[in-house]
Amino acid sequence: SSELTQDPAVSVALGQTVKITCQGDSLRRYYASWYQQKPGQAPILVIFGKNNRPSGIPDRFSGSSSGNTASLTITGAQAEDETDYYCSSRDSSGNHVIFGGGTKLTVL
Amino acid sequence: QVHLVQSGAEVKKPGASVKVSCKASGYTFTTYYIHWVRQAPGQGLEWMGMINPSGATTTYAQKFQGRVTMTTDTSTSTVYMGVSSLRSEDTAVYYCTREGWNGLNFWYFDLWGRGTLVTVSS
Numbered sequence A: 001s002s003e004l005t006q007d008p009a010v011s012v013a014l015g016q017t018v019k020i021t022c023q024g025d026s027l028r029r030y031y032a033s034w035y036q037q038k039p040g041q042a043p044i045l046v047i048f049g050k051n052n053r054p055s056g057i058p059d060r061f062s063g064s065s066s067g068n069t070a071s072l073t074i075t076g077a078q079a080e081d082e083t084d085y086y087c088s089s090r091d092s093s094g095n096h097v098i099f100g101g102g103t104k105l106t107v108l
Numbered sequence B: 001q002v003h004l005v006q007s008g009a010e011v012k013k014p015g016a017s018v019k020v021s022c023k024a025s026g027y028t029f030t031t032y033y034i035h036w037v038r039q040a041p042g043q044g045l046e047w048m049g050m051i052n053p054s055g056a057t058t059t060y061a062q063k064f065q066g067r068v069t070m071t072t073d074t075s076t077s078t079v080y081m082g083v084s085s086l087r088s089e090d091t092a093v094y095y096c097t098r099e100g101w102n103g104l105n106f107w108y109f110d111l112w113g114r115g116t117l118v119t120v121s122s
Helices: none
Strands: A009-011 A017-023 A033-036 A044-047 A061-066 A071-075 A084-090 A096-101 A103-105 B003-006 B011-012 B020-023 B033-037 B046-053 B059-060 B068-073 B078-083 B092-101 B106-112 B114-120
Touching: A009 A017, A009 B106, A017 A103, A017 B020, A033 B106, A044 A061, A044 B106, A084 B106, A096 B046, A096 B059, B003 B092, B011 B020, B020 B059, B020 B092, B020 B114, B033 B068, B046 B068, B059 B068, B078 B092
Parallel strands: A009 A103, B011 B114
Antiparallel strands: A017 A071, A033 A044, A033 A084, A061 A071, A084 A096, A084 A103, B003 B020, B020 B078, B033 B046, B033 B092, B046 B059, B068 B078, B092 B106, B092 B114
């Protein structure tokens, strides 16, 4: 399969926990990576592999995976987390990259 | 400091071609694959393809086969991405990005250029 599916929009109350999901057949074989993108800026990597955070990414961001679903969890969402998030992985062949359609996170 | 520095914005007419550059610095250029990802206005991220700067081997998304060409110049640590037969739907920000890989089951893009806006308009 060559698709990753994300909910277009998710909301969370300030300080609460939110999970953003990404579904696709290839996730049974490969881990997803997650990107945060603010308006007018390039994406930045926030989670990769089983649950790895690059240097500088707050520890309120975490990742998990089960079956065909990868999840990005923000524990204690902050106002600055309100933006777009994309998952990415390889397709089932492993030869091509695929992105989810993106999730717009609103922090209420 | 590691960087990917992209060339400036371009305005092209339909049917023309464009070539965007991406110059790497601060790391060993031939160690990491470079990918190109584009984003049309208000839309999501779309993978276009990748190049191995070491052997210049390429893999393109099926959608762009025959219309996109990626090349590399190891003497200047620069990757180039060209798109031919431009149409209005190619108006987008084009990003180059560096790929990391654990050698087994996950990949990630840990370094991104700032993007190059290509506008296709008559």
